Amino acid sequence: MHGARHTLALVTLLVGSAGACAGANSGEGLFGNSIGDGGDATATEGPTAGGSAEGDGGDGGSATSAATDDGTDTDDTEGGEVCNGLDDDGDGIVDDGIPALGCGMGVCMVQVPGCDAGVPAQCFPGSPTDELCNGLDDDCDGTVDDELTRSCDSSCGVGQQACNAGTWGDCDAPPPTAETCNVADDDCNGAVDDGVPGCRVGVHRWWHPTTGEHFYSLDVNEGLCCGFTLEYADYYRLYAAAQPQTVAWYRCYGDNGLHHYTTDANCEGLSVNEGVMGYIGQVALPGSTPLLRSYNPANGDHFFTTSQAEHDNAVDALGFVDEGTVGHVW
Numbered sequence: 001m002h003g004a005r006h007t008l009a010l011v012t013l014l015v016g017s018a019g020a021c022a023g024a025n026s027g028e029g030l031f032g033n034s035i036g037d038g039g040d041a042t043a044t045e046g047p048t049a050g051g052s053a054e055g056d057g058g059d060g061g062s063a064t065s066a067a068t069d070d071g072t073d074t075d076d077t078e079g080g081e082v083c084n085g086l087d088d089d090g091d092g093i094v095d096d097g098i099p100a101l102g103c104g105m106g107v108c109m110v111q112v113p114g115c116d117a118g119v120p121a122q123c124f125p126g127s128p129t130d131e132l133c134n135g136l137d138d139d140c141d142g143t144v145d146d147e148l149t150r151s152c153d154s155s156c157g158v159g160q161q162a163c164n165a166g167t168w169g170d171c172d173a174p175p176p177t178a179e180t181c182n183v184a185d186d187d188c189n190g191a192v193d194d195g196v197p198g199c200r201v202g203v204h205r206w207w208h209p210t211t212g213e214h215f216y217s218l219d220v221n222e223g224l225c226c227g228f229t230l231e232y233a234d235y236y237r238l239y240a241a242a243q244p245q246t247v248a249w250y251r252c253y254g255d256n257g258l259h260h261y262t263t264d265a266n267c268e269g270l271s272v273n274e275g276v277m278g279y280i281g282q283v284a285l286p287g288s289t290p291l292l293r294s295y296n297p298a299n300g301d302h303f304f305t306t307s308q309a310e311h312d313n314a315v316d317a318l319g320f321v322d323e324g325t326v327g328h329v330w
Ligand SMILES: [Ca+2]
Pocket: 106, 131, 136, 137, 138, 139, 140, 141, 142, 143, 144, 145, 146
């Protein structure tokens, strides 16, 4: 009994091995079929025999022409190699000469072999991205850089720049220039007409503790003569020469012994014109601040301040009459 069992197991093993071998052989046979129809025993030698002029010769009468002229190979190719895992044109190479396949534009462009293991290739283009200024067609619409423009700025303002040959061109925002006396911030540092000698003149503010007069002068020493107290040097500034939208600011002297200041060359009919102090803005200009005027009927004092709070206090608490904004100073 024991011997019989061993024998049965051995037979089963042999049968199994034979089946596996048979399967493998038949598979190779299928692949090798197209190469050598005639000799099954030498299937593995296919490529060598493949010179198989002999094999081809057996198929048809073209053996002679094949031997004399390579041109017949071209004829065979025209016969049509298709992507099917077979050597349709009989040149010994499976699926040869099938052109590559391309698809997509720009960076999405893809090229794949026309035939992959007997299966016709499929081509899937890459994914587009936002167009960048880089000399590439990023969004795959067929146009490189798509005439891109973008906003840009300088310290003086905003502008545009265009993409040229993959790099951004010059920004057309206004460039900073040297500061000149023109009521404009030419160098774009945030200060108007800064550092231009003689552009503006400083008006110093004095106050007389006895008369209560507010006195304004271009001379920081002028008030020392007569008991005035210097409240602010360079309290505000005027343009030394006329600028667009400025008018002359006159200093006047009245019969009452007090000074007055106005844009009226006739000193509003009340005083003697002592001359032009400078030029005051008729409207709000770059860098300017309003100059507020009030009048004290009790002592005839004309008070000028750039402080709204000080102006309001004079009117509300000190008996001054509000005479409004008389111009714009710096
Ligand atoms: Ca594009």
